[in-house]
Amino acid sequence: MNPIQNTKTLIVLPPGGADDGDFAAVTPVDVSGYGHARFIVITGSLAAAIGSVAEDSALKVQECDTVDGTYVDRQGAALAAPLAATDDNKSFAIDINLQNGSHGRYMKIAQPHVGDGSGTDSNLAITAILSKPEIGPANATEQGLDELVVT
16 A cells, blocks of 8 residues: 555645634544644635634644543644744644654644734635554545545
């Protein structure tokens, strides 16, 4: 099996826009059975800074033992700074070694929030890629895909 087929891809925040408030709710990721998680933040056109909870704080990963429980910040799992209004069309990643110490079963990016209020949306999408599975995903569905073409 090709190593890339030994991963699972999940949509954490579908592509969308927001102005002066929260983006759509983020989806928690069940990381059980995997050794590594990568959260990828992809920007489109930005009208203002984007952060977690408020636009002046960096995007960060939070974790919890239950999907609907109280999430706490994952130590060291944050971007260096909020996304700036000039960070149009860029990608950023937060990698988490799940084999190094204890962690919650569920992880998510803390609620992304954008400032401004100009009426112009800032656009954002977030995905997660899980790798190093205990048992490899066997088909497209188990890899988190709607379709997989292998040549």
